[in-house]
Amino acid sequence: MLKMPLERLDELFFELSKEHQIFAPMEKAGSVSFFPWKKGDTLCFDTLLTDRAPKSFFFPQSETLYRARKEEGSLSIVPEEAEEKSAVYFGVRACDRRSFELLDRVFLSTPCDSCYESKRRNGYVVALACKNPENTCFCQSFGIDPAWPGGDVSVWIADGELYWKSLTEKGDALTELVSEMFEEGDRKKVEEQKAEIRKKLDALPLKDLSLERFEHPDSSMELFESEQWESLSETCLGCGICTFVCPTCQCYDICDYNAGHEVRKFRCWDSCMYPGFTEMAHGNNRNNQMQRFRQRFMHKLVYFPENNGGIYSCVGCGRCLRKCPSSLNIARVIKALGENGTEGGNHE
Amino acid sequence: MSDRTNVLIPEIGMITDVRRDTPDVKTFRVNGLEGRKPFDHMPGQCAMLSIPGVGEAMFSITSSPTNRDYMEFSIKKCGCLTDWLHQMEKGQEIALRGPYGNYFPVDTELKGKNLLFIAGGIGIAPLRSVINYVIDNRADYGQVDIVYGARSAEDLVDLEEMRKDWSKVQGFRVHLTIDRAEEGWEGNVAFVPDYVRELKFSNDRTVLVCGPPVMIKYVLKALEEMEFASTQVYTTMELKMKCGVGKCGRCNIGAKYVCKDGPVFRYDELGVLPSEY
Numbered sequence: 260m261l262k263m264p265l266e267r268l269d270e271l272f273f274e275l276s277k278e279h280q281i282f283a284p285m286e287k288a289g290s291v292s293f294f295p296w297k298k299g300d301t302l303c304f305d306t307l308l309t310d311r312a313p314k315s316f317f318f319p320q321s322e323t324l325y326r327a328r329k330e331e332g333s334l335s336i337v338p339e340e341a342e343e344k345s346a347v348y349f350g351v352r353a354c355d356r357r358s359f360e361l362l363d364r365v366f367l368s369t370p371c372d373s374c375y376e377s378k379r380r381n382g383y384v385v386a387l388a389c390k391n392p393e394n395t396c397f398c399q400s401f402g403i404d405p406a407w408p409g410g411d412v413s414v415w416i417a418d419g420e421l422y423w424k425s426l427t428e429k430g431d432a433l434t435e436l437v438s439e440m441f442e443e444g445d446r447k448k449v450e451e452q453k454a455e456i457r458k459k460l461d462a463l464p465l466k467d468l469s470l471e472r473f474e475h476p477d478s479s480m481e482l483f484e485s486e487q488w489e490s491l492s493e494t495c496l497g498c499g500i501c502t503f504v505c506p507t508c509q510c511y512d513i514c515d516y517n518a519g520h521e522v523r524k525f526r527c528w529d530s531c532m533y534p535g536f537t538e539m540a541h542g543n544n545r546n547n548q549m550q551r552f553r554q555r556f557m558h559k560l561v562y563f564p565e566n567n568g569g570i571y572s573c574v575g576c577g578r579c580l581r582k583c584p585s586s587l588n589i590a591r592v593i594k595a596l597g598e599n600g601t602e603g604g605n606h607e
Numbered sequence: 608m609s610d611r612t613n614v615l616i617p618e619i620g621m622i623t624d625v626r627r628d629t630p631d632v633k634t635f636r637v638n639g640l641e642g643r644k645p646f647d648h649m650p651g652q653c654a655m656l657s658i659p660g661v662g663e664a665m666f667s668i669t670s671s672p673t674n675r676d677y678m679e680f681s682i683k684k685c686g687c688l689t690d691w692l693h694q695m696e697k698g699q700e701i702a703l704r705g706p707y708g709n710y711f712p713v714d715t716e717l718k719g720k721n722l723l724f725i726a727g728g729i730g731i732a733p734l735r736s737v738i739n740y741v742i743d744n745r746a747d748y749g750q751v752d753i754v755y756g757a758r759s760a761e762d763l764v765d766l767e768e769m770r771k772d773w774s775k776v777q778g779f780r781v782h783l784t785i786d787r788a789e790e791g792w793e794g795n796v797a798f799v800p801d802y803v804r805e806l807k808f809s810n811d812r813t814v815l816v817c818g819p820p821v822m823i824k825y826v827l828k829a830l831e832e833m834e835f836a837s838t839q840v841y842t843t844m845e846l847k848m849k850c851g852v853g854k855c856g857r858c859n860i861g862a863k864y865v866c867k868d869g870p871v872f873r874y875d876e877l878g879v880l881p882s883e884y
Contacts, residue, residue, distance in 0.1 A: 325613075325617075327660075327702065329659070332699070333700065334659070334702065336616065336618070336619060341612075341613075365854055368853075370614040372613075372615075372854060373613045373614075480879075480881065510855060510857070511849070511854075511856070512849060512855070513615065513663065513849045513855070515660050515661070522659035522660040526615070526855075529856075537846065537847050538847065539686070539845075539846070540685045540686030540687075540689070544846060544847075544884045545883075545884055550883065554859070558856075558859060561862075562862040565861075565862035
């Protein structure tokens with residue numbers, strides 16, 4: 260375990276920025292998200308979760324796939340070159356860091372998505388332990404430990420020091436760049452912080468969220484047919500915010516932008532909450548909001564685990580608890596279906 | 608899969624022939640720019656066709672893989688992209704990528720079996736690929752019956768090919784039917800499921816069904832009455848698709864993705880999926 264005074268963070272970033280672009284949480288227009296760092300920027304490490312999940316590092320909200328041009332009746336396709344810029348994502352929380360592994364299962368599975376793969380390969384994740392988990396957090400339900408955040412490098416901020424632990428080869432490469440700034444640190448402070456975090460986790464309102472009901476695949480159709488979907492989805496506005504803030508939602512659309520001289524084919528985030536998502540010329544296979552709502556949660560809690568060795572497509576970050584205008588969220592669904600009849604109460 | 612790093616990038620193909628099959632179905636022959644077939648496929652597999660600025664959609668490849676020279680798509684005019692496609696002519700270029708999805712198990716489960724093809728309307732398109740594959744590998748398969756129906760005689764796709772070629776193959780029988788009687792039609796008049804019952808096929812056959820969802824539903828019911836096992840019946844599904852590789856999330860039914868795990872499903876596999884999505 261290495262450490263350095265936190266006040267030298269700007270210096271550390273400067274050193275890292277000689278080889279990599281750096282992204283870190285910052286406040287802009289009243290909202291904290293990851294932005295490219297430049298010398299002198301104020302960082303927001305006290306904000307637990309960024310408004311926008313860092314999935315956009317590897318799966319941007321919109322990206323061009325190729326450009327098509329037609330000249331003298333002849334068509335040409337020019338693929339967008341894969342981005343090969345390396346970047347350090349500093350301050351990613353344990354839940355968001357786990358979301359990258361879930362996205363990997365989708366995008367890196369055969370056939371591999373090369374747009375995602377190049378960004379992932381060139382991305383270095385420095386994950387930060389959560390000193391103060393909030394009431395909307397339930398990452399521990401998914402086996403995530405916010406005190407031990409993973410990544411290429413795990414970092415802890417304690418008593419004005421930055422503690423640094425490399426976990427991968429990529430992490431070692433980063434450490435090498437800045438090793439002169441660090442000294443050997445005592446694990447004690449980090450161990451104390453870990454114990455403190457785990458104590459806080461034990462006091463969170465959603466700590467007992469049980470996934471037991473979803474662990475038995477035989478009951479998947481029973482869950483699909485549950486009468487509770489009607490009442491659970493009753494106030495869903497279909498706005499899709501849950502899918503856009505979710506670090507694990509990965510559905511996308513492929514669209515054409517006609518720029519006149521060329522057509523740009525791009526892909527962008529899409530949402531299974533929208534009626535047009537499955538609409539075809541001959542009709543729609545999810546005609547009402549209940550069906551769309553059910554699809555989202557069945558996918559996260561049943562279908563994704565079925566295809567991925569029992570791993571749920573949720574990391575318990577709680578963004579959907581904070582952002583849904585109708586107070587609908589996955590914790591509510593887990594409680595309602597898990598408690599076999601009685602709808603789980605308010606999360607607050 | 609064509610040899611490209613990004614599976615979402617299409618290649619360019621040229622329309623080398625357009626044939627009108629019915630008032631709203633045309634068959635497009637497509638070649639790669641080098642003149643050969645754009646890529647290899649198996650019967651039942653699909654490709655994404657696109658017209659830049661208009662859109663992209665998945666279509667089944669209707670020509671047989673045994674044809675090494677070109678690829679064909681029989682397409683019904685029923686939406687924005689297909690309206691555009693129907694205006695396209697020989698010599699024009701389109702973009703295409705693939706092949707996508709699984710295929711009818713022609714080299715395993717279907718081999719050595721007596722086959723029964725049941726199709727309705729444009730549902731003949733994915734089956735045409737298998738039928739011609741069976742013809743080109745005739746010794747590998749037993750008796751073949753094709754039951755094909757449409758609303759009217761003019762809606763029967765590939766009628767010419769069926770009359771000219773399919774019914775002449777040894778061991779092949781083609782049973783055509785239309786929904787309502789009409790002048791000049793001397794063939795059978797009945798809905799496809801009823802006609803299947805009437806023809807009293809022995810239930811030792813492997814069945815391949817494709818057509819409108821309502822037809823498939825009643826055909827499956829008829830087959831059940833005739834004591835066909837669900838493991839003997841194959842069908843194809845169609846849902847909205849964008850990526851074609853099981854990632855964009857659109858064609859998800861239960862834990863399956865139609866573009867990747869399908870479009871071909873054995874009926875017993877469908878039984879464990881949600882009845883609505």
